[in-house]
Amino acid sequence: MSFLEIFAFLLDGFKISLLIFAVTLLCGAPLGLPIAFCSMSRFKPIRFITKVFVWIIRGVPLMLQIFIIYYVPSLLFGLDIWKRVNLYFTTGNQLSYAGSVIAVLIAFIINYACYFSEIYRGGIESISKGQYEAGYVLGLSKNQVFKNIVLKQVIKRIVPPMSNEIITLIKDTALANCIMVGEIIYKANVLAADKALIWPLFFTGVFYLVFVGLLTIVLGKVEKNLNYFRS
Amino acid sequence: MALLEVKNIQKNFGKTEVLKDISFSLEKGEVLAIIGSSGSGKTTLLRCLNFLETPDKGTISVGDKLLIDGADKTTLKDEQIRENRLHFGLVFQNFNLFPQYNVLQNITLAPTLLKKGTTEEIEQNALRLIDQVGLSEKIKAYPCELSGGQQQRVAIARALAMEPEILCFDEPTSALDPELTGEVLRVIKGLKNENSTMIVVTHEMEFAKNVADKVIFMADGIIEEIGTPEQIFENPQSEKTRTFLQNSLESF
Numbered sequence: 483m484s485f486l487e488i489f490a491f492l493l494d495g496f497k498i499s500l501l502i503f504a505v506t507l508l509c510g511a512p513l514g515l516p517i518a519f520c521s522m523s524r525f526k527p528i529r530f531i532t533k534v535f536v537w538i539i540r541g542v543p544l545m546l547q548i549f550i551i552y553y554v555p556s557l558l559f560g561l562d563i564w565k566r567v568n569l570y571f572t573t574g575n576q577l578s579y580a581g582s583v584i585a586v587l588i589a590f591i592i593n594y595a596c597y598f599s600e601i602y603r604g605g606i607e608s609i610s611k612g613q614y615e616a617g618y619v620l621g622l623s624k625n626q627v628f629k630n631i632v633l634k635q636v637i638k639r640i641v642p643p644m645s646n647e648i649i650t651l652i653k654d655t656a657l658a659n660c661i662m663v664g665e666i667i668y669k670a671n672v673l674a675a676d677k678a679l680i681w682p683l684f685f686t687g688v689f690y691l692v693f694v695g696l697l698t699i700v701l702g703k704v705e706k707n708l709n710y711f712r713s
Numbered sequence: 714m715a716l717l718e719v720k721n722i723q724k725n726f727g728k729t730e731v732l733k734d735i736s737f738s739l740e741k742g743e744v745l746a747i748i749g750s751s752g753s754g755k756t757t758l759l760r761c762l763n764f765l766e767t768p769d770k771g772t773i774s775v776g777d778k779l780l781i782d783g784a785d786k787t788t789l790k791d792e793q794i795r796e797n798r799l800h801f802g803l804v805f806q807n808f809n810l811f812p813q814y815n816v817l818q819n820i821t822l823a824p825t826l827l828k829k830g831t832t833e834e835i836e837q838n839a840l841r842l843i844d845q846v847g848l849s850e851k852i853k854a855y856p857c858e859l860s861g862g863q864q865q866r867v868a869i870a871r872a873l874a875m876e877p878e879i880l881c882f883d884e885p886t887s888a889l890d891p892e893l894t895g896e897v898l899r900v901i902k903g904l905k906n907e908n909s910t911m912i913v914v915t916h917e918m919e920f921a922k923n924v925a926d927k928v929i930f931m932a933d934g935i936i937e938e939i940g941t942p943e944q945i946f947e948n949p950q951s952e953k954t955r956t957f958l959q960n961s962l963e964s965f
């Protein structure tokens with residue numbers, strides 16, 4: 483295999499990594515919000531249930547959660563949904579793993595939504611009561627106060643922890659390979675095991691480094707844009 | 714007829730009785746100073762007036778309008794509370810400016826959201842208020858770029874922008890370095906000359922003596938003594954008032 487062929491082969495894998503990254507971020511970040519609000523709910527049972535759920539999801543390895551989502555439907559309910567989706571999308575001898583990707587995405591979205599929710603909660607709870615009250619005594623409604631006064635301060639506080647979490651996410655996508663999803667490390671492993679090629683393993687690192695580098699620059703810009711005020 | 718009529722306000726936090734039986738009234742254009750040692754319930758009283766706390770008993774009326782009757786256990790609707798709040802303004806001890814907005818935006822935010830006029834009217838009014846508190850140089854500055862005294866003056870302008878009938882101050886100079894208290898007290902004094910109705914909780918006895926029309930000394934959740942500055946400062950009737958004034962003199 484030429485360098486270009488190997489590059490393309492690895493790039494195919496990295497596309498899967500990016501897909502998991504993007505979908506998890508786009509779904510998990512908004513889903514974190516209702517979870518955050520539930521964990522701050524005035525109703526004790528809701529608060530309790532949410533906190534226990536978040537505790538479990540954050541306390542158990544993501545790999546275990548992927549296995550559970552992947553195997554529970556078939557082994558517990560006899561519904562082989564993920565494999566059926568795989569087969570459905572398989573054409574000729576081009577084996578599809580779309581079903582496995584969906585299983586991975588579900589595990590990732592739930593897991594990351596819980597992490598994000600804790601960041602949101604921390605951010606919201608860190609805003610002083612005085613900021614709300616200053617808005618209320620001017621006659622503003624709760625919604626107006628949250629939208630126009632609190633939100634931007636929360637965003638400023640959560641950008642650094644969110645940046646960390648987002649950078650962890652791109653590296654976590656490698657976990658998908660535990661159920662044979664062909665992300666980039668899976669591909670590099672194929673090259674090492676079948677073709678006895680060692681350098682693609684190292685080269686794989688370059689993909690991550692470049693992407694993390696780009697993310698760092700973008701997130702740094704966001705952080706800098708909020709530097710004009712201190713709170 | 715008094716502008717503000719507070720009758721028999723009581724407020725408990727759990728088992729602690731913080732306000733026991735507070736009644737007083739205030740005429741339009743009057744300045745009321747509230748003094749008293751820490752923990753006597755001064756802040757809680759101002760918070761009741763601004764509907765940040767709900768009194769357990771008693772009534773608050775402005776003009777001839779009954780705003781709240783604590784004994785009436787049907788909870789007020791959010792909209793009703795917001796409407797009630799518009800009669801009052803509150804300046805906090807620690808300013809609570811909105812950090813992400815500059816001076817002008819801090820002042821125009823609420824009038825804009827509550828549609829108190831056109832954008833130009835609101836801005837013109839804000840600029841006038843900024844001038845009044847002496848901060849015309851700082852229109853575009855963010856709170857983090859201002860001294861405590863400047864921040865407090867912005868906070869006063871922000872409260873004035875909603876044109877409250879009664880403006881309350883909760884120890885407006887307590888968080889300030891001594892050399893900065895003067896500029897804030899001068900602004901409040903200036904408001905008195907414009908006939909604003911104000912309630913000022915303060916530890917600045919000189920200020921209370923010179924600016925207030927009426928002084929309340931609070932102790933343990935009750936009004937221990939009420940009178941003109943002359944009566945309270947020169948000729949206090951209650952032993953507690955005398956002790957308090959003695960102590961506050963000694964600390965200087």
Ligand SMILES: Nc1ncnc2c1ncn2[C@@H]1O[C@H](COP(=O)(O)OP(=O)(O)O)[C@@H](O)[C@H]1O
Pocket residue numbers: 726729731749750751752753754755756757758
């Ligand atoms: N939200 C609250 N919950 C419980 N106790 C409170 C609360 N707010 C104030 N208190 C108590 O009420 C008393 C009076 O407080 P405050 O009104 O702040 O007094 P002051 O402003 O005169 O120092 C204090 O003993 C304080 O601990």
Ligand SMILES: [Mg+2]
Pocket residue numbers: 755756757883884
């Ligand atoms: Mg106080």
